[in-house]
Amino acid sequence: MELIRGLHNIRPHHQGCVLTIGKFDGVHRGHQAVLSNVIRKAREMALPATVMVFEPQPEEVFNPEHAPARISVLRDKYEMLRALGVDRLLCVRFNRQFASQSAQSFVHDLLVERLGVKFLVVGDDFRFGKGRQGDFNMLLEAGKRDGFAVASTRSFRMHNCRISSTAIREALDVGDFALAEEMLGRPFAVRGKVVHGDKKGRTIGFPTANVFMNRCNTPVHGVFAVRVGVNKQMYQGVANVGSRPTVSGSRTLLEVHLFDFNGSLYGQPIVVYPVAKLRDEKKFASFEALKEQIQLDADAARIALTI
């Protein structure tokens, strides 16, 4: 899959595509259904299946305090789209200047002139351009004029519920990882590289591999029983996602203690699968009290992992 990073990297040979535009946060089963239609159409028309995403996402620019947590960071999205068979990922840098262009110019200058779209798939509630003035009907009109077809996606339902990134975030928030997995079509995971911390964990018998959380914004918070993939091996463990109020931490970290493991993980990529939520993070009166609680968490995690 080709990654086109920014509009300035679109070249004349990128003319002609079957295109879909969206956030694709989580690349869940609803997204997967849309993408498989895009790919089928692209193969039929002998054109590249192209996905346009915005980075950062519009809410993160306009309303950063209230932007929803990401289910998948761009890197994970890239991997999943590639695995599904998408040919090109166009990642548009979203900022106020980009957002201020008119709906007409977005369609005509970008979609038609530069990308040469022949078939466009968007949700029927898709809005775009300055003041969100562009909508599905405007795309249909433009398509008649400029020679491209437009199709809308229908909601993908499961147990009579619409699968959505919001529904998945809600499931993750309450620790319903089985439901999140059903909607995602794979288990939810947090990935990252192990960084150095304060070296306090080892002094209480719980060394923890620390991973920075992207954008300090994650859909899971608290203490979890987890499975951890390191170097093609799976371990069990207990993890905390939070800001560590007891030791006056600030930025959000994932910290994971692996059971029955003794070695160095610094610099290694790890993948952490939460299995059960044990409790919320809290501030303890002393580090000693926190240590006692972590021992209880570890015991509870071992039990949760055997069920």
Ligand SMILES: Cc1cc2nc3c(=O)[nH]c(=O)nc-3n(C[C@H](O)[C@H](O)[C@H](O)COP(=O)(O)O)c2cc1C
């Ligand atoms: C299972 C588990 C639960 C934790 N719960 C909390 C908590 O409730 N509150 C808190 O302030 N820190 C919590 N922590 C974070 C500890 O403060 C942290 O692991 C310790 O300070 C060691 O940090 P270091 O890895 O940077 O040395 C938890 C850590 C683990 C592994």
Ligand SMILES: Nc1ncnc2c1ncn2[C@@H]1O[C@H](COP(=O)(O)OP(=O)(O)O)[C@@H](O)[C@H]1O
């Ligand atoms: N069972 C284990 N679980 C997690 N990390 C471990 C384990 N055993 C050894 N380590 C190593 O110890 C480091 C964590 O020790 P810690 O004292 O908490 O230091 P830091 O503050 O740098 O995370 C990990 O990054 C990893 O390299």
